[in-house]
Amino acid sequence: MELKEKIVSSYVAFENEMDINSDIHDIRSEAFHNFEKLGFPTKKLEAWKYTSLNNVLKNDYSIFANKDNTVEFADVKKYFIHDIDTYKIVFIDGKYSSFLSDTTHDGKDICLLSAAFSKSKYKVVVENYFNKIAKQDNMTSLNTAFANEGAYIYIPRNVEVEKPIQIINFTTGSEAATMVQPRNLIVVEQNAHVQIIERHQSLTENAVLTNAVTEIFAAKDATVDYYKIQNDDDNASLVDNTYIEQKSNSVVSVHTFSFGGNITRNNLNFYQRGEHIDSILKGITIIEGKQHVDHHTLVHHIEPNCESHQDYKGIYNERSTGVFNGKVIVEKEAQKTNAYQQNNNVLISDKATINAKPQLEIFADDVKCSHGCTIGQLDDDALFYMQQRGIPKKEGKALLMYAFANTVLESVKIPEVKQRITKLIATKLGVNIGFDL
Numbered sequence: 001m002e003l004k005e006k007i008v009s010s011y012v013a014f015e016n017e018m019d020i021n022s023d024i025h026d027i028r029s030e031a032f033h034n035f036e037k038l039g040f041p042t043k044k045l046e047a048w049k050y051t052s053l054n055n056v057l058k059n060d061y062s063i064f065a066n067k068d069n070t071v072e073f074a075d076v077k078k079y080f081i082h083d084i085d086t087y088k089i090v091f092i093d094g095k096y097s098s099f100l101s102d103t104t105h106d107g108k109d110i111c112l113l114s115a116a117f118s119k120s121k122y123k124v125v126v127e128n129y130f131n132k133i134a135k136q137d138n139m140t141s142l143n144t145a146f147a148n149e150g151a152y153i154y155i156p157r158n159v160e161v162e163k164p165i166q167i168i169n170f171t172t173g174s175e176a177a178t179m180v181q182p183r184n185l186i187v188v189e190q191n192a193h194v195q196i197i198e199r200h201q202s203l204t205e206n207a208v209l210t211n212a213v214t215e216i217f218a219a220k221d222a223t224v225d226y227y228k229i230q231n232d233d234d235n236a237s238l239v240d241n242t243y244i245e246q247k248s249n250s251v252v253s254v255h256t257f258s259f260g261g262n263i264t265r266n267n268l269n270f271y272q273r274g275e276h277i278d279s280i281l282k283g284i285t286i287i288e289g290k291q292h293v294d295h296h297t298l299v300h301h302i303e304p305n306c307e308s309h310q311d312y313k314g315i316y317n318e319r320s321t322g323v324f325n326g327k328v329i330v331e332k333e334a335q336k337t338n339a340y341q342q343n344n345n346v347l348i349s350d351k352a353t354i355n356a357k358p359q360l361e362i363f364a365d366d367v368k369c370s371h372g373c374t375i376g377q378l379d380d381d382a383l384f385y386m387q388q389r390g391i392p393k394k395e396g397k398a399l400l401m402y403a404f405a406n407t408v409l410e411s412v413k414i415p416e417v418k419q420r421i422t423k424l425i426a427t428k429l430g431v432n433i434g435f436d437l
Contacts, residue, residue: 031144062175065093150183157189173204184214231260248274256283294323301334314345316352341371398431
């Protein structure tokens with residue numbers, strides 16, 4: 001049975017366990033019919049021209065976890081950033097783990113929890129936010145159809161969350177192949193501030209396909225710092241769909257660090273609905289072997305006097321392949337827009353590949369928009385210079401690559417995250433970068 005057929009037949013069983021009178025029932029049903037019509041994306045679609053899911057979809061995935069799997073903290077401690085105190089929202093095979101989580105309902109009414117989106121107590125959330133900005137394409141429709149559990153984060157107005165929030169999704173691999181579909185909803189009210197760290201991690205060598213959707217709403221004057229750490233095993237593939245709506249004077253930054261996994265597809269979409277908004281999109285990709293990472297970004301400038309900044313660095317070794325498709329749309333009304341996009345890539349191997357496609361659609365006449373893309377190799381003269389001063393060639397290459405990526409690291413606001421990413425880069429490059437940050 002093909003995966004699509006298995007999903008269609010599984011949906012009937014899934015709906016039989018859900019409350020058909022819930023507010024989300026109609027949303028799920030519509031999304032399911034949309035996926036049934038569209039199916040999985042293929043390379044015939046322009047947006048998927050350079051990324052094929054064919055090999056990933058050949059696995060016989062379990063659509064639902066057959067049992068409640070437990071995980072001991074000692075076995076997964078290394079995946080948490082435990083150098084600092086954080087709130088934690090943890091899922092195991094798509095199900096909330098109260099044992100590994102550390103959430104709060106404190107006096108400031110911060111709400112961090114696993115949301116069973118079908119429950120009536122989330123009626124206001126569903127009506128006002130759920131599925132309001134998520135584009136109903138192939139993979140997002142599939143996620144919406146099976147939406148049940150996920151992280152629901154609500155930050156009330158004027159609250160600065162005292163410590164970062166970690167969202168971690170573990171897959172135990174208790175099945176030969178597992179599909180998980182986490183759904184996150186993050187609402188940050190006026191003048192609130194939050195920092196969030198997200199990770200997906202498989203715990204065995206069994207195949208995993210994660211199809212994640214996150215919706216983020218940043219109200220007027222809100223600040224959101226979001227960090228995605230993607231360093232999974234070669235058996236794991238990830239399609240990550242993130243949709244962000246910003247109101248006036250808000251600042252949202254998303255840093256994406258892609259170091260591991262089989263196929264990783266990041267769909268990152270910003271919608272600016274107000275003036276004086278700043279959207280920041282940055283990423284570092286370092287991959288090898290036959291790994292594949294595809295970054296698809298969209299910044300939609302709808303109103304005037306806003307900015308967006310994109311800076312993506314890629315380092316590709318062996319037979320790895322990368323994709324960067326960055327799209328900026330500036331509507332006619334969005335005068336005084338400043339939009340900057342930069343994508344720089346280094347090919348360590350002559351068998352590595354990068355496909356880059358920057359896109360600008362500008363309908364306003366009083367704007368500053370730029371895009372740049374470079375693809376090259378390490379500077380031989382700089383490497384020779386370092387060797388002449390006693391730095392071994394291997395370490396010299398690593399230092400050059402670290403310096404290449406450092407413009408992205410400089411903007412990381414959580415020191416412990418910066419340290420973790422630096423260690424991951426050193427591991428990927430096979431050296432010890434022995435200097436303080």
